[in-house]
Amino acid sequence: MLLLAFIYLSLFSFIGISLYRALQFASLPMHSRLELYPVPKEKGRGEYGGSYYEEMNWWTKRREISLVGELKEMLEEMLFIKRLFENQRPFWWISYALHLGIYFLGLWTVLLFVGAITEIAGLPVVTPKGVNPHWWTTLLYYGTILAGGAGAALATFGSGALFLRRLFNHTLKKYTTPQEYFNLLFIFAVLATGLMVWSADLGFNYGRAIFKGLLTFTPIEADGLLTLHIFLLGLLLIYIPQSKMGHYVAKYFTYHKILWDNDPNLPGSEVEKKVKEALSYKPKKTWSAPHYQQGQSKSQGM
Amino acid sequence: MIKHKDLRPKDFGKHPDGQLTKIEELMELPQPYNKPGMEPAFSEPKDAWKEKYCASLDGFIGLDTLTRPKTEEEEEELVHKFLSGLEKIFSDETNRNFLQPFLLSFEYCAKCNTCSEACHVFQASGCNELYRPIFRSEVLRKIAKRYFTNSGKLFGSLVGADLEVDWETIARLGELAYRCNLCRRCAQTCPLGLDNGMLTREIRKIFSQEMGIAPIPLHEKGTMLQLKTGSSTGITKPAFLDIIEFLEEDIEEKTGKKIKIPIDKKGADILLTHNAGEYVAWPENPAAFAIIFEEAGLDWTLSSDLIGYDNVNYGIWYDDAQARKVALAQFKAAKDLGVKRIVIGECGHAHKAAAVSADRMTYGADKVPVESCLPILLDIVKNKRIKLDPSKNNFPVTLHDPCNVVRQMGVVQPQREVLKLICPQFREMTPHGVHNYCCGGGSGFAIMQSMNFPEFRNKVSARMKFKQILDAFQDTIEDTSIPKYVCAPCSNCKGTIRDMLEFYKATAKFNVHYGGLVELMVNAMVDLEKPFLEFLLEE
Numbered sequence: 001m002l003l004l005a006f007i008y009l010s011l012f013s014f015i016g017i018s019l020y021r022a023l024q025f026a027s028l029p030m031h032s033r034l035e036l037y038p039v040p041k042e043k044g045r046g047e048y049g050g051s052y053y054e055e056m057n058w059w060t061k062r063r064e065i066s067l068v069g070e071l072k073e074m075l076e077e078m079l080f081i082k083r084l085f086e087n088q089r090p091f092w093w094i095s096y097a098l099h100l101g102i103y104f105l106g107l108w109t110v111l112l113f114v115g116a117i118t119e120i121a122g123l124p125v126v127t128p129k130g131v132n133p134h135w136w137t138t139l140l141y142y143g144t145i146l147a148g149g150a151g152a153a154l155a156t157f158g159s160g161a162l163f164l165r166r167l168f169n170h171t172l173k174k175y176t177t178p179q180e181y182f183n184l185l186f187i188f189a190v191l192a193t194g195l196m197v198w199s200a201d202l203g204f205n206y207g208r209a210i211f212k213g214l215l216t217f218t219p220i221e222a223d224g225l226l227t228l229h230i231f232l233l234g235l236l237l238i239y240i241p242q243s244k245m246g247h248y249v250a251k252y253f254t255y256h257k258i259l260w261d262n263d264p265n266l267p268g269s270e271v272e273k274k275v276k277e278a279l280s281y282k283p284k285k286t287w288s289a290p291h292y293q294q295g296q297s298k299s300q301g302m
Numbered sequence: 303m304i305k306h307k308d309l310r311p312k313d314f315g316k317h318p319d320g321q322l323t324k325i326e327e328l329m330e331l332p333q334p335y336n337k338p339g340m341e342p343a344f345s346e347p348k349d350a351w352k353e354k355y356c357a358s359l360d361g362f363i364g365l366d367t368l369t370r371p372k373t374e375e376e377e378e379e380l381v382h383k384f385l386s387g388l389e390k391i392f393s394d395e396t397n398r399n400f401l402q403p404f405l406l407s408f409e410y411c412a413k414c415n416t417c418s419e420a421c422h423v424f425q426a427s428g429c430n431e432l433y434r435p436i437f438r439s440e441v442l443r444k445i446a447k448r449y450f451t452n453s454g455k456l457f458g459s460l461v462g463a464d465l466e467v468d469w470e471t472i473a474r475l476g477e478l479a480y481r482c483n484l485c486r487r488c489a490q491t492c493p494l495g496l497d498n499g500m501l502t503r504e505i506r507k508i509f510s511q512e513m514g515i516a517p518i519p520l521h522e523k524g525t526m527l528q529l530k531t532g533s534s535t536g537i538t539k540p541a542f543l544d545i546i547e548f549l550e551e552d553i554e555e556k557t558g559k560k561i562k563i564p565i566d567k568k569g570a571d572i573l574l575t576h577n578a579g580e581y582v583a584w585p586e587n588p589a590a591f592a593i594i595f596e597e598a599g600l601d602w603t604l605s606s607d608l609i610g611y612d613n614v615n616y617g618i619w620y621d622d623a624q625a626r627k628v629a630l631a632q633f634k635a636a637k638d639l640g641v642k643r644i645v646i647g648e649c650g651h652a653h654k655a656a657a658v659s660a661d662r663m664t665y666g667a668d669k670v671p672v673e674s675c676l677p678i679l680l681d682i683v684k685n686k687r688i689k690l691d692p693s694k695n696n697f698p699v700t701l702h703d704p705c706n707v708v709r710q711m712g713v714v715q716p717q718r719e720v721l722k723l724i725c726p727q728f729r730e731m732t733p734h735g736v737h738n739y740c741c742g743g744g745s746g747f748a749i750m751q752s753m754n755f756p757e758f759r760n761k762v763s764a765r766m767k768f769k770q771i772l773d774a775f776q777d778t779i780e781d782t783s784i785p786k787y788v789c790a791p792c793s794n795c796k797g798t799i800r801d802m803l804e805f806y807k808a809t810a811k812f813n814v815h816y817g818g819l820v821e822l823m824v825n826a827m828v829d830l831e832k833p834f835l836e837f838l839l840e841e
Contacts, residue, residue, distance in 0.1 A: 025406065029398040033658050034500065036490050037712040037736045049736030051712025053657060056677045057643070077493075084493040088416045095414070174310040174431075175413045175440055177462035247494055250410040254495030258403045262712070265661045265669070275665045278398065285395045288383065289514035291526065292623055 001219045003230060008214070010234030017241035021249045030278045035262040040073035041065050042262075051262060059266060070260070077255070079103075094165060098158025098187075104151030111144040112204065116211030126205055144204050152198065156191040159184050183245055190236050193229035200225075309431040311440040312464050315471040321358050322474060327428040329765060332772045334780055334812070341806055344757055351753055356473035360432055364480035366752040367515050367522075368473055377469045380513065384472045385449055387512025391504050392450065399622065399662075404504055407496040408443065411436060417488035417498055422739045423481060426765035433762075435488045435498035438478050441465065442505060445475075476515060479505040483744035483763055484619065485705040490736070503620070503745075510621040517620075519749040524616040525624040529631065533578040533612035542606055545581045549589050556589075557830055563592045566639065567603035573641040574602050574675070575613035575632070575656075577649035577793035584796065590820035590834065591647060594679070597827075598687040603641065610635030613646055615655035619746045629660035636670040643671045645678060648818045650704030650792035651744075653711055674707065676791065679819060680716040683723050689828040692724045697785045699725040699822070700774035702767065702799070703738035704792035712736075717791055717819055724826045731770040739766045741790065743798025759798065760805040768802050771814065779812055785837055788816040813837075 038049035043066035052058045076082040084092040115125050125137045163184040166176045213220040265271045306323045347357040355363045371377040390396040417435040418424050424433045447454030447463035454463030482502040489497035510516040528534040546563050553561050580587045595602045605611050609631040617625025636644050646652050657672040707713050714735050721728045742764025778784045790796045799816045808814040815837045825834040
């Protein structure tokens with residue numbers, strides 16, 4: 001039961017701390033405009049990096065936004081890490097292996113969850129005779145193996161290769177702190193113990209059993225190795241959003257709220273309301289340089 | 303001195319032989335500059351400079367107000383002030399308008415080094431470790447973690463909090479903040495969308511806003527002078543009116559056109575603002591604007607009001623308070639005149655400052671719409687509002703994209719469309735548009751002339767741009783009978799390119815010239831008997 005409680009704790013911590021971090025960033029004061037082009041939502045201009053400033057009297061014209069352009073760029077970045085692919089191919093191979101592995105493991109988790117629900121609903125994925133021949137359970141069973149196997153292999157390779165690259169590359173080594181090595185080793189250790197557990201149960205039946213336990217609040221049966229794997233994975237889930245590995249939260253803000261935020265402050269706009277609010281703030285502290293003392297009033301505003 | 307290849311951020315506090323490291327081998331230039339003796343070597347910093355300023359970073363001095371403390375008490379006070387300023391950039395009381403982007407860039411760098419490939423200073427320096435974009439950021443992280451985070455206090459070097467500060471270390475960081483052009487090309491390529499350029503500007507802010515330390519040309523003779531006299535050049539209203547009179551006479555002499563430049567015309571459609579440096583260094587640029595705007599029949603005016611004729615805003619390079627004071631004063635000048643819009647002439651940082659940065663500095667009635675001159679110029683050419691003959695510009699022309707106009711504002715096509723229509727031999731640089739390289743004079747470098755700093759600018763920060771110019775003209779570079787023109791629609795960039803061409807003797811040896819876009823337009827005017835571009839007159 002303790003193990004079950006720990007899994008709940010780690011899952012809720014992962015989601016909770018990630019949301020908390022997102023809320024922390026979202027609640028920070030409105031910032032100055034710092035957009036960088038190309039801004040993909042610029043309709044007809046996103047491709048080459050143009051903006052509404054290419055129009056005369058731009059503020060009198062209807063601003064055209066391309067959600068498709070933004071979505072396309074966003075998906076390319078999320079699914080393929082486009083900027084790393086374009087600008088640093090050797091690093092991309094191993095970084096992408098890790099990220100793609102994590103995506104596959106995400107899919108694997110979903111398939112395990114669905115498998116557990118299917119079994120609770122009375123349709124066993126695996127029977128004493130082997131894989132249930134029902135098309136749905138067959139799909140779930142082999143889909144889980146494919147997603148889990150590919151995910152574990154890619155993520156283990158990626159985390160291990162990133163660790164070694166940092167260790168042996170002259171430049172990267174100079175910038176890598178012990179904590180950053182630890183982060184990669186931590187992921188590697190979780191994956192390595194996962195691979196060991198999997199080697200004794202290639203159908204990931206233990207995974208579905210864990211999800212069934214989680215869904216029905218029944219204790220999980222786990223041997224020493226599985227207990228270690230669950231413990232390490234739980235700790236990792238709690239740790240990730242508190243470390244820089246939680247950059248999935250940061251990336252939303254850096255792209256959507258900074259680099260692609262070029263909404264102008266026009267009369268009656270939402271931006272204007274926020275600017276009004278920001279400029280009405282009276283800071284209690286100020287800077288100390290002489291010119292800051294002479295006539296400084298709202299300089300910390302927008 | 304540490305060999306740059308061995309240099310690590312945690313070495314930043316070491317003081318071997320008084321200088322941390324030096325530039326050893328620069329990026330090679332294309333022909334004809336790939337031969338020995340084609341460029342002057344670096345000179346050694348003078349002993350007197352070392353005694354007074356911080357020359358212990360790389361031997362160059364950019365911060366001419368950062369002087370060595372005379373007593374231990376002075377040193378302690380400076381260290382205290384630095385740490386106090388560092389704390390303030392993390393506070394939502396004192397850094398509201400930059401806190402979110404700052405914290406994200408500070409906390410999440412994966413150190414993949416993608417930014418290094420994008421940085422022209424790092425590449426031009428022969429990949430000198432000191433100029434790697436994350437080197438500076440990592441030094442900042444180490445210090446901030448060491449003094450202000452629980453993890454840093456508890457775990458020290460395990461989390462990278464392994465840099466103590468004294469005056470020398472702090473002074474080096476201040477100097478290092480002036481080895482970056484803030485062009486933000488690094489941020490454009492960062493897979494996480496982080497911004498080392500912005501972090502660099504935050505370091506400059508600590509020095510400026512808390513310690514009162516900023517380069518004299520940016521602060522004392524920059525924004526302070528501008529707020530006092532109306533212009534960073536020190537041109538006062540009577541002097542400005544004299545210059546306008548001179549321009550009118552000059553236009554008549556050169557073109558035969560009698561043009562009355564409108565000044566302080568109440569309720570005009572357009573208030574045209576120029577970088578006041580143009581009136582001093584390149585008066586042909588405001589003259590060309592006057593010719594084009596008058597011939598095209600625009601309802602426009604210049605302002606002689608305090609701060610109304612100078613669109614520069616050096617604050618965006620180093621100081622939030624100064625940026626805001628200047629921007630609001632410029633809006634007020636336009637408001638007082640009752641114009642419908644402010645149009646920014648060929649000045650890149652003024653584009654960014656007035657149209658983008660200042661966009662969220664005020665609202666409602668205090669604000670006047672701001673637009674770039676480039677779409678207007680395209681409209682004039684495309685709709686044949688003046689008659690132009692492209693054959694008058696039949697020489698190789700390439701275009702420099704000012705970072706502030708292009709990468710940071712998205713005005714990309716109008717200027718190249720104009721050039722395609724009026725310059726038959728137009729060719730692009732590689733790369734260009736939003737992926738351009740900075741001229742090397744961005745963030746104030748163009749006007750920072752103290753001690754040996756121009757050597758850093760000409761040989762390092764401007765090197766990539768010089769390479770691009772040479773590459774663009776490779777087909778004709780050694781044919782001295784053919785003039786070549788670098789079109790740089792930005793006063794700051796023009797200043798850098800002027801110094802660069804002079805430093806490398808590229809005009810004298812290879813007939814390479816530079817200038818703005820409007821000069822090319824006037825040069826192509828059908829009804830002009832003589833060329834407007836002076837280098838064509840000389841031939």
